[in-house]
Amino acid sequence: MNLFEKIFNYQVMSRLDETGAFTITSHERAWLKTMLEHPAASDAFSVETLEKLRALLQPEQSLDLGDRFREKAKSKEKHVYHLLISPIRRIMLEQAGMHMTFRTKDGRLQTEQSGFPYKLEYSMVKREWYLLWYHLRHHTLMSTKLQNIASISPRPLEEQVTAIVLTDIAKIIESRKETAVIEVIPLYNKELSRILYAFSCFEKEVEYSDERETYRIKLTFQLEEREYVLSKLRFLGKRVRILEGEYMRNRMLESTWRALARYGKDES
Structure with missing residues (x-):
């Protein structure tokens, strides 16, 4: 069988599409396994996803990068990706509340504030990530830089409370x-x-x-x-x-x- 025949085999591709599967090359699998060995992988994926990917790629050979790559010296830059994006997105997808500890503009530390994460926004001008969230105690909509957030954890909310919060957020946004x-x-x-x-x-x-x-x-x-x-x-x-x-x-x-x-x- 031709090595590239799977690309042109309509029946194979149709069956894969029906089952929600997709094909990748051995080189891509090796690259992915190598990248998953980097410490940053634990921040980019949940524990369950990371364990599943590593188990699937167990038989694969890692890439031998050795001394082939060198990174030139460069000025300090702000990265688009932030470590808190993944955990915040998971909380938002579950429509859960949160406990958050963050620093204000004047440097004061606000500990264990109860809120509801509404939206993640990225400022192209300031090159900063912001979390738009609803303060459950003060009933206000607030915006906090991700770099000012010290910790964040999920907090279960009843469906009725979530519905009230979303209604309040919609009213606040409309008034602004x-x-x-x-x-x-x-x-x-x-x-x-x-x-x-x-x-x-x-x-x-x-x-x-x-x-x-x-x-x-x-x-x-x-x-x-x-x-x-x-x-x-x-x-x-x-x-x-x-x-x-x-x-x-x-x-x-x-x-x-x-x-x-x-x-x-x-x-x-």
């Missing part, structure tokens, strides 16, 4: 929403796709006026995302202008005056 209407200057209508891409992570509605030949974009975002939206508007420059959203208009006007004061000509 803000909208702004942005108009695309007709000269830059051809750059609409680029402009929409700048706001791709936000909820938006787009309308086109035949009479004025202009596009209007209604953005919906959270109050804490104001600064990020403003940074995108400054990046787009003269392509857009804010029609509705008093706070956003005032902030852009303030930025304009500061720029004029810095770069404008001195009349005296």
Whole structure:
């Protein structure tokens, strides 16, 4: 049998697809077994998953990396992956509560705080992971950097309590929403796709006026995302202008005056 025949054998692939199985090469199995020997594997997988993978790969040979790889010196960088992501995701999937110990901005240690993890968010600007969670005692929605969390453990919650918490979270998020209407200057209508891409992570509605030949974009975002939206508007420059959203208009006007004061000509 040809070594690559399994790739083209429709019957074999169909049967594998029906059973939810997939094929991997011996080299891939060897690579995976080698990677599972790294200490970081215990942080990336649950104990049950790790034991199952190691048992399945028992007959395989590990890769002999030896001295073939060298890592050059580099500056310190923040990694996208964080060790707490996996345990937090497991708690979220089970819709359980949690006990968490974390440090506040002023350095104080908050021990064994009871909460409900709602969402994991990654800030592209700060390159930081954040946990959005509901404080069961204060009934507020809070955001905490993962690097400030000292420990976290699951806490069982009754289904009725979970339903109440989710309802409260939905109300809080709705109350924090803000909208702004942005108009695309007709000269830059051809750059609409680029402009929409700048706001791709936000909820938006787009309308086109035949009479004025202009596009209007209604953005919906959270109050804490104001600064990020403003940074995108400054990046787009003269392509857009804010029609509705008093706070956003005032902030852009303030930025304009500061720029004029810095770069404008001195009349005296």
